[in-house]
Amino acid sequence: MSKPTKYVYEFAEGGRDMAALLGGKGAGLAEMTRIGLPVPPGFTVTTDACKVYLETGGEPPELGVEAVQALARLEQTMGRTLGAPDDPLLVSVRSGARFSMPGMMETILDIGLNDQSVTGLAKASGQERFAWDSYRRLIQMFGHTVMGVDGDLFEQAIAEHKARRAVADDHLLDTAELALLTEEFKAIIRKETGEDFPQDPADQLFRAILAVFDSWNTERARVYRHREHIPADLGTAVNVQAMVFGNLGSTVTSESSGTGVAFTRDPATGERGMYGDYLPDAQGEDVVAGVRDALPISELKALDPRAYAELCDHLRTLESHYRDLCDVEFTVERGKLWILQTRVGKRTAEAAFRIAHDLSQERTITPDEALTRVDGTELTRLMFPRFETRSTDVPLAHGVPASPGAAVGVAVFDSAEAVRRAAAGEHTVLVRRETTPDDLPGMIAAEAVLTSRGGKTSHAAVVARGMGKVCVCGAESLAVDPVARRLTTESGVVVSEGDTVSVDGTAGTVHLGALPLTASDVGHALETGVSTGPLTEAVQGALAHADSVRRLEVRANADTPEDAARARSLGAQGIGLCRTEHMFLGERRALVEAMILARDNTTRERALEALLPLQRADFTGILKAMDGLPVTIRLLDPPLHEFLPDRTELAVRLASAAHPDVHDRELLDAVERMHEQNPMLGLRGVRLGLAVPGLMAMQVRAVAEAVVQRLRDGGRPCAEIMVPLVGTVEELRLARAEAERVLAEVAAETGEALACPIGTMIELPRAALTAGSIARFADFFSFGTNDLTQTTWGLSRDDAEASFFPLYLEKEVFGVSPFETIDQEGVGRLVQLALDEGRAVNSRLETGVCGEHGGDPESIHFFHRAGLDYVSCSPFRIPAARLEAGRAALSDTIAADDSR
Ligand code: PEP
Ligand code: MG
Numbered sequence: 001m002s003k004p005t006k007y008v009y010e011f012a013e014g015g016r017d018m019a020a021l022l023g024g025k026g027a028g029l030a031e032m033t034r035i036g037l038p039v040p041p042g043f044t045v046t047t048d049a050c051k052v053y054l055e056t057g058g059e060p061p062e063l064g065v066e067a068v069q070a071l072a073r074l075e076q077t078m079g080r081t082l083g084a085p086d087d088p089l090l091v092s093v094r095s096g097a098r099f100s101m102p103g104m105m106e107t108i109l110d111i112g113l114n115d116q117s118v119t120g121l122a123k124a125s126g127q128e129r130f131a132w133d134s135y136r137r138l139i140q141m142f143g144h145t146v147m148g149v150d151g152d153l154f155e156q157a158i159a160e161h162k163a164r165r166a167v168a169d170d171h172l173l174d175t176a177e178l179a180l181l182t183e184e185f186k187a188i189i190r191k192e193t194g195e196d197f198p199q200d201p202a203d204q205l206f207r208a209i210l211a212v213f214d215s216w217n218t219e220r221a222r223v224y225r226h227r228e229h230i231p232a233d234l235g236t237a238v239n240v241q242a243m244v245f246g247n248l249g250s251t252v253t254s255e256s257s258g259t260g261v262a263f264t265r266d267p268a269t270g271e272r273g274m275y276g277d278y279l280p281d282a283q284g285e286d287v288v289a290g291v292r293d294a295l296p297i298s299e300l301k302a303l304d305p306r307a308y309a310e311l312c313d314h315l316r317t318l319e320s321h322y323r324d325l326c327d328v329e330f331t332v333e334r335g336k337l338w339i340l341q342t343r344v345g346k347r348t349a350e351a352a353f354r355i356a357h358d359l360s361q362e363r364t365i366t367p368d369e370a371l372t373r374v375d376g377t378e379l380t381r382l383m384f385p386r387f388e389t390r391s392t393d394v395p396l397a398h399g400v401p402a403s404p405g406a407a408v409g410v411a412v413f414d415s416a417e418a419v420r421r422a423a424a425g426e427h428t429v430l431v432r433r434e435t436t437p438d439d440l441p442g443m444i445a446a447e448a449v450l451t452s453r454g455g456k457t458s459h460a461a462v463v464a465r466g467m468g469k470v471c472v473c474g475a476e477s478l479a480v481d482p483v484a485r486r487l488t489t490e491s492g493v494v495v496s497e498g499d500t501v502s503v504d505g506t507a508g509t510v511h512l513g514a515l516p517l518t519a520s521d522v523g524h525a526l527e528t529g530v531s532t533g534p535l536t537e538a539v540q541g542a543l544a545h546a547d548s549v550r551r552l553e554v555r556a557n558a559d560t561p562e563d564a565a566r567a568r569s570l571g572a573q574g575i576g577l578c579r580t581e582h583m584f585l586g587e588r589r590a591l592v593e594a595m596i597l598a599r600d601n602t603t604r605e606r607a608l609e610a611l612l613p614l615q616r617a618d619f620t621g622i623l624k625a626m627d628g629l630p631v632t633i634r635l636l637d638p639p640l641h642e643f644l645p646d647r648t649e650l651a652v653r654l655a656s657a658a659h660p661d662v663h664d665r666e667l668l669d670a671v672e673r674m675h676e677q678n679p680m681l682g683l684r685g686v687r688l689g690l691a692v693p694g695l696m697a698m699q700v701r702a703v704a705e706a707v708v709q710r711l712r713d714g715g716r717p718c719a720e721i722m723v724p725l726v727g728t729v730e731e732l733r734l735a736r737a738e739a740e741r742v743l744a745e746v747a748a749e750t751g752e753a754l755a756c757p758i759g760t761m762i763e764l765p766r767a768a769l770t771a772g773s774i775a776r777f778a779d780f781f782s783f784g785t786n787d788l789t790q791t792t793w794g795l796s797r798d799d800a801e802a803s804f805f806p807l808y809l810e811k812e813v814f815g816v817s818p819f820e821t822i823d824q825e826g827v828g829r830l831v832q833l834a835l836d837e838g839r840a841v842n843s844r845l846e847t848g849v850c851g852e853h854g855g856d857p858e859s860i861h862f863f864h865r866a867g868l869d870y871v872s873c874s875p876f877r878i879p880a881a882r883l884e885a886g887r888a889a890l891s892d893t894i895a896a897d898d899s900r
Pocket of ligand 2: 786787
């Protein structure tokens with residue numbers, strides 16, 4: 001026969017590993033009891049009991065008996081009886097789920113008080129007012145939480161009494177007034193529920209336990225769980241604990257009372273040394289509620305040196321026991337220190353790095369463990385300048401926090417204006433409904449990009465992130481009017497061109513005026529390698545360790561020499577994706593237009609010949625910046641119409657011109673010829689290379705000549721040529737033959753041996769499914785997970801994000817956008833299949849990923865497990881990718897620390 005389920009555990013019976021059953025708080029109390037810390041005794045009703053209650057609507061039958069037995073033992077330990085008329089034992093009843101849900105569920109204090117025991121408490125404590133204040137608190141909390149009376153009714157009664165006595169603070173109501181209030185509270189309960197406040201202490205206790213179970217499903221608890229991804233069926237444990245009092249007055253200095261919270265280190269900065277707040281003559285809840293201003297914990301030293309020394313001692317014990325930052329809630333009752341709660345403390349990103357580093361230096365944890373305690377998201381947050389947050393700042397609008405950081409500038413409403421003002425030294429924020437490749441110069445010139453449409457992977461977001469530029473997109477409440485050059489907020493505030501705004505890409509908010517900024521030391525230190533203090537030292541330490549354990553290489557997506565150099569200084573081991581389309585914009589556009597408009601080969605060749613030296617110079621610069629490291633250059637991918645003017649704009653220009661321009665007419669013809677319903681699925685990628693004579697040859701020649709030039713300059717160029725959007729091996733075979741032909745031509749012309757690997761992107765499901773064939777003609781595979789996600793899901797990223805994605809996220813069709821974190825089940829499966837089948841055919845096949853997912857922490861862990869050789873991401877995300885690649889390697893050996 002299986003052992004019957006046990007629903008109640010005394011603190012002495014549990015331990016830290018039992019958080020699932022006893023909740024975080026119960027496990028902490030049990031652990032502290034076990035290691036001899038002064039914890040008021042008590043017991044925990046398990047989450048199992050709550051689950052039964054939530055499932056069946058009734059508590060398990062054994063619970064009553066077990067609780068009564070546990071209470072009897074508690075009474076024995078305390079030498080007092082719950083609610084006894086003279087010197088009663090009082091208990092608190094608190095929720096405590098597996099994962100911390102601060103303030104979301106209920107707590108009831110002072111259980112055991114009734115019309116008799118209140119007098120007993122007054123006598124035993126010697127403090128009549130304290131006893132009556134505790135009694136009215138119990139009736140108020142119990143009436144509201146257990147009996148469902150509207151809390152405002154009690155607050156109103158308190159307000160009336162204060163008004164009558166002309167006092168501003170609850171504290172100033174005297175004993176007589178509190179006794180009257182107590183009677184009024186009881187009357188309110190009777191009137192509202194038709195029932196009396198229960199005088200039986202055991203009845204109070206039992207009903208309070210069930211009320212805590214019920215509070216698992218309050219609206220706010222549900223909303224919180226949803227946001228924090230806490231499963232809805234875990235249930236909460238309930239902790240019943242002997243009350244100790246911090247509000248017994250501080251009249252006798254050697255026997256002071258009070259309550260506080262303390263951390264073993266500063267949870268904001270990570271600095272060593274105790275940190276916290278203390279509130280003399282107060283109950284625990286008062287500190288958390290911020291009812292009165294607390295004193296810094298150091299003042300307890302003067303108020304009660306013995307309790308202070310003891311507290312320091314216990315904090316040291318806890319930190320070395322948990323081997324991490326701990327926080328505690330404590331109470332001093334007449335000079336006696338009690339610890340009421342502990343847990344591994346929450347901390348900022350800065351503190352996370354410093355604490356992990358310091359604990360490792362102190363040899364409390366190993367460098368491997370230190371690395372598991374920080375993550376890439378925290379590191380990215382530390383690299384951006386940030387605003388000093390002030391609670392008084394009300395944003396103009398909220399949008400999607402697409403690219404983190406803080407930027408201040410004047411609003412401008414088109415790209416040219418951003419460029420013009422930037423040239424004049426002005427900081428700008430480019431405001432658009434959405435951005436297109438046309439906006440690129442403005443995006444480069446601006447400090448931040450703000451759009452009213454699009455999500456985290458819209459053009460604005462992707463490009464801004466790539467550039468490490470602040471971006472808030474999809475701020476839908478803003479009406480952006482590019483013609484009138486202004487935006488209007490929901491509440492009617494108008495921001496015109498030239499007005500200063502602040503964009504918080506971390507929070508996803510926009511503010512009027514300039515918020516104060518704090519620069520990031522971390523970003524600077526990582527780029528220069530110079531450490532400027534304990535935080536940068538800690539970050540560099542974590543990265544060095546990640547580098548020493550990771551298997552995945554980290555490359556950059558970069559297409560200018562500047563970005564390449566920056567990526568290299570941030571630790572990139574090459575370029576995994578050099579997109580060539582950005583090299584076709586700006587002043588070169590005229591040449592690209594000429595190439596597109598060419599009616600015969602000679603004209604086209606002339607245009608391509610003019611582009612050749614420019615492309616060669618681009619590649620030479622990038623190869624120089626990445627000397628000795630691989631540079632994967634992708635042949636032109638986007639459909640050509642992206643390089644031509646907008647169809648409507650052109651048509652309007654032609655229609656309104658007195659003498660229509662011939663060139664414009666030709667352009668419009670070309671635009672109309674090339675117009676596609678679904679350009680994403682149209683003439684792009686390798687299709688373009690095969691369809692436009694000379695284009696691919698020009699690009700390959702530019703690469704080959706750049707390599708030759710670098711070789712002649714004494715460099716070590718390692719260029720690789722990448723063919724985009726291949727769907728069948730035939731396409732790659734043709735493209736490869738053409739590339740090899742041009743490479744051989746340049747080799748013959750220059751006498752230099754050109755060993756240039758040729759590979760392909762795997763970004764179409766068909767390519768993944770036929771990877772075995774494709775691998776015969778590929779030296780490498782680079783997974784373009786942006787397009788692979790679009791084509792596997794059968795949707796267009798920008799359109800989907802602007803239309804139904806918000807709904808899908810709300811309805812939890814997916815928890816996170818598949819463009820942000822790789823969809824392991826679908827797209828990931830294709831990656832794995834292509835990888836395995838490609839390698840089976842070509843054992844020397846090199847494999848990487850260059851879609852946005854290459855910089856996403858969770859996706860990096862997947863790519864590590866899948867067995868890819870490298871990830872490639874925007875320069876700015878490289879440190880985080882290095883860190884996560886290290887963490888991924890560790891997670892093979894270390895199970896994630898369950899207690900965090
Ligand atoms: C991809 O599709 O993942 C990719 C890197 O290519 P692009 O984003 O340029 O289409
Ligand atoms: Mg692609």
